[in-house]
Amino acid sequence: MIDTATALLMAAVLAGTPLLLGALGEILTEKSGNLNLGVEGMMFMGAIAGLIGSYSYEQALTAAGFEPSGAISALVALIVSFLAGAFGALIYAFLTITLRANQNVTGLILTIFGTGFGNFFGEYFGLKAGGYVTVSSVTKAAFSPIHFPLLSDIPVLGKLLFQYNWMVYFAVAVALVMFWFFRKSRFGLNLRAVGEDPAAADAAGISVARYRYLATVIGGGICGIGGMYMSMVTTSGVWVHGCVTGYGWLAVALVIFATWSPLRGVLVAVIFGGLMIMRMYITIPGLPAQIYDMVPYLATILVLIITSVRQSKEHAMPAGCGLNYFREDR
Amino acid sequence: MKKKVLALVLALALMLTMLAGCGTPASQEGNTTPEGGTDAGTxxxxxxxxxxxxxxxxxxxxxxxxxxxxxxxxxxxxxxxxxxxxxxxxxxxxxxxxxxxxxxxxxxxxxxxxxxxxxxxxxxxxxxxxxxxxxxxxxxxxxxxxxxxxxxxxxxxSVYEARYLAGIAAGLKTETNRLGYVAAFPFAEVISGYTAFYLGAKSVNPDVTMDVMYTNSWNDPTVEAQVAKALIERGCDVISQHSDSTAPATTAEENGVWQVGYNNDMIPAAPDASLISARINWxxxxxxxxxxxxxxxxxxxxxxxxLADGAVYLSPLNAAIAADGTQAAISDAEAKLLSGEVHVFGGPLTGNGVDFDGNPISIDIPAGDYYHEQEEASAPSWGYVVPGCTVIE
Missing domain, CATH: 3.40.50.2300 (Response regulator)
Known part of the structure; x- marks a missing residue:
């Protein structure tokens, strides 16, 4: 019983981590007043870029006669996937902030573009490699669960807290930093002002465009890292066609579930992940798998209903989110 | 307003003319084939x-x-x-x-x-x-x-024949005597495949059991990896699959267990886990x-x-990690299948399943007889779960 529970929780954390990263990126973006629905596209771009980054690093080093290092390979994947996601978000930011294009349409287009970008380059490098694009065992090991001396050996607790790959801890760290940023730093407060009421923020001397650009681009980068989780951890550094499909949208749902709070995001990502994989660990006789698959979405709708009934300002979407700001347009 | 409508109509007219212009040669080209066909017949x-x-x-x-x-x-x-x-x-x-x-x-x-x-x-x-x-x-x-x-x-x-042979590699390799199967949908094509795989493993290891879990998708690497992980947590140490991606193979590798593939040689994706794959030669x-x-x-x-015509076959065995004698056991079973001495769904064999309407059905094949899978129709029809296989749902 306790074994099943720990296994379920561990799997829930792993299932929730890419969604958490995607959701954190989107929370940062939406806090600035940009509703970027292109999360899936940016995750796709991050997924392929991270994999190709690691792969190229290994190929280059092996060709030069050196032994590739797992840690550096992981670092390359992290940086390149961040840049790829940020590049996708930059396109979005330019279109919506500078050219004031419709945010919903631009986001949807970014999803389609990113999906094509990921699958195109995945196929291209697959053909070039003559089969699978796959990283070596050194990089695979770098994305495997970490064994902490002593800590990992604590019964139950060690398994629950100290048995994950580094990206899980990285995602939690990002959430903590973001929480601190929104609550305690001047820049974070300014950013929230931009998202709630850009006109007022503008009047107070805050550059709306600069804040929106930065938040959107960095948010996109974090989404890209979430995508890299799919290609480096879920499929262990092998490119699988369409490997992100559907999960970017789950991340968007998670933003609502988390009510735009990074810390609550950590909690609900585990719940969301748990609901996704529950049927594999707990079987209720006679309950079809399709019902289990619906539960995460039902939970999201429930949260939407509860927050809209309570009409709490704190748990609502930033008031300026989805609207482009144009100073002369009043 | 009138000007706008006029502009639209003109633009449409222009587009239609252009399309018609492009279309003419194509439709003429298309016409030649049926004409040629009727003229000469063959x-x-x-x-x-x-x-x-x-x-x-x-x-x-x-x-x-x-x-x-x-x-x-x-x-x-x-x-x-x-x-x-x-x-x-x-x-x-x-x-x-x-x-x-x-x-x-x-x-x-x-x-x-x-x-x-x-x-x-x-x-x-x-x-x-x-x-x-x-x-x-x-x-x-x-x-x-x-x-x-x-x-x-x-x-x-009849890929079930190749799956039966691949099952032998799994049956010899398993240490926990528990196999895991990442299955796409509860269709006869899938059930026939995993039953053949299980019967192959059982033919060399009578104590072996198998857990089957569905992903309800042909290709969703995330769910495939999660299902594989859940099976490994249940104690399965050889994972096989009827799903498209390499995620079950790489998940097995990460968790230090083994895997048997489908459709493609998966050894390049998971060199420390993938034993062998069942393939079709289309x-x-x-x-x-x-x-x-x-x-x-x-x-x-x-x-x-x-198997007899080479329409199904096995990818090369990963000799570095396979159990000793695997190749010999597979070759032996292959010879017996080809000679008709052994049948994959040979009796005595019992199984239970559900038909299209959800009503329970069962089968009981006596010794000496066998289920004639894919002999009358090309589509697999075996839809029964045999004792030793557990479907987790």
């Missing part, structure tokens, strides 16, 4: 034949479509067709888009069209009824025999069907070949 020659394919995915899936496309290339090489005689439609969803893709292939003058995914069948049947001059071949389907159409055919390979059928059409013969309504 005027399809090696030089003029056009072969169309409709695939649900593309080669980059490194699985089902990739494997089928290898068959296309083999046919092209064997018959010496030019590149422009082969028209592929990739990434066609199993919906109305399939009807459109089939129509495009017909318009482009294809004489024979292969549709490779299960969900295409209804559209293929409609197109076959409307185009009696074009041959339609549908993989994994079951409706051709009952359709009464002479130009509609089903084909598949080239045999595709070549045979096109050759039959060229010779003016009749393509069989149901085509199914297997």
């Amino acid at each position: 005027a399809i020659t090696l030089d003029t034949i056009k072969v169309g394919f409709v695939h649900v995915s593309d080669q980059s899936d490194m699985g089902y479509t990739y494997n089928h496309d290898i068959g296309t290339q083999e046919m092209q090489a064997a018959l010496g067709l030019r590149d422009d005689q082969i028209i592929n439609k990739f990434n066609i969803p199993e919906g109305a888009e399939c009807a459109a893709a089939l129509q495009e292939l017909i318009d482009q003058g294809c004489n024979i069209i292969f549709a490779t995914s299960f969900g295409f069948e209804d559209y293929v049947k409609e197109a076959a009824a409307a185009n009696p001059d074009v041959q339609f071949c549908h993989a994994t389907g079951y409706q051709a025999a009952g359709s009464g159409l002479s130009n509609f055919h089903n084909y598949f390979a 080239g045999i059928y595709v070549t045979e069907a096109v050759q039959t059409l060229l010779d003016g013969g009749q393509i069989p309504v149901d085509w199914c070949k297997g």
Whole structure:
């Protein structure tokens, strides 16, 4: 019983981590007043870029006669996937902030573009490699669960807290930093002002465009890292066609579930992940798998209903989110 | 306002003229084939034949479509067709888009069209009824025999034979005597496959049991990895799959257990885990069907070949990690299957399942008899779960 529970929780954390990263990126973006629905596209771009980054690093080093290092390979994947996601978000930011294009349409287009970008380059490098694009065992090991001396050996607790790959801890760290940023730093407060009421923020001397650009681009980068989780951890550094499909949208749902709070995001990502994989660990006789698959979405709708009934300002979407700001347009 | 409407009408008129201009040569070109066909009856020659394919995915899936496309290339090489005689439609969803893709292939003058995914069948049947001059071949389907159409055919390979042999590698390797199976859907095609795999493992290891878990998707690497992980947590130490991606292989590798693949050699993706894979050689059928059409013969309504003809086979064994004597055991079983001494679904064998309406069904095969899988129809029909297999749902 306790074994099943720990296994379920561990799997829930792993299932929730890419969604958490995607959701954190989107929370940062939406806090600035940009509703970027292109999360899936940016995750796709991050997924392929991270994999190709690691792969190229290994190929280059092996060709030069050196032994590739797992840690550096992981670092390359992290940086390149961040840049790829940020590049996708930059396109979005330019279109919506500078050219004031419709945010919903631009986001949807970014999803389609990113999906094509990921699958195109995945196929291209697959053909070039003559089969699978796959990283070596050194990089695979770098994305495997970490064994902490002593800590990992604590019964139950060690398994629950100290048995994950580094990206899980990285995602939690990002959430903590973001929480601190929104609550305690001047820049974070300014950013929230931009998202709630850009006109007022503008009047107070805050550059709306600069804040929106930065938040959107960095948010996109974090989404890209979430995508890299799919290609480096879920499929262990092998490119699988369409490997992100559907999960970017789950991340968007998670933003609502988390009510735009990074810390609550950590909690609900585990719940969301748990609901996704529950049927594999707990079987209720006679309950079809399709019902289990619906539960995460039902939970999201429930949260939407509860927050809209309570009409709490704190748990609502930033008031300026989805609207482009144009100073002369009043 | 009037000006706007006028501008729109003019723009539309311009577009229509342009389209008509582009369309004329194409439709003339399209007309030549049926005319030629009616004039000479069997005027399809090696030089003029056009072969169309409709695939649900593309080669980059490194699985089902990739494997089928290898068959296309083999046919092209064997018959010496030019590149422009082969028209592929990739990434066609199993919906109305399939009807459109089939129509495009017909318009482009294809004489024979292969549709490779299960969900295409209804559209293929409609197109076959409307185009009696074009041959339609549908993989994994079951409706051709009952359709009464002479130009509609089903084909598949008896991959259960290869899965049985691959099961031997798993049965010899397992230390916990517990196998895990990542299965796509509760369809006969999948159930037949995992039962054969399990019976193969059991033939060399009588104590072995197997847990089966469905992903409810042909290709979703995340769910495949999660299901594989859940099976490993249950104590399974050899994972096999009826799903498209390499995620079960890499998940097995990460957790220090082993894996048996499908459709493609998965050793490059997981060199420390993947033991062997069951594969289909589609080239045999595709070549045979096109050759039959060229010779003016009749393509069989149901085509199914297997181990004996090389239509199914095993990828090379990963000798570095396989148990000692695996290759010998597989070769031995293969010889017995080919000679008819052993049957995959041989009695005594019992099983329980559900039919299309959800009613329980069961089967009891006495010793000496065997279940005639894929002998009358090309589509797998075994839909029973045998003792020792547990479906987790």
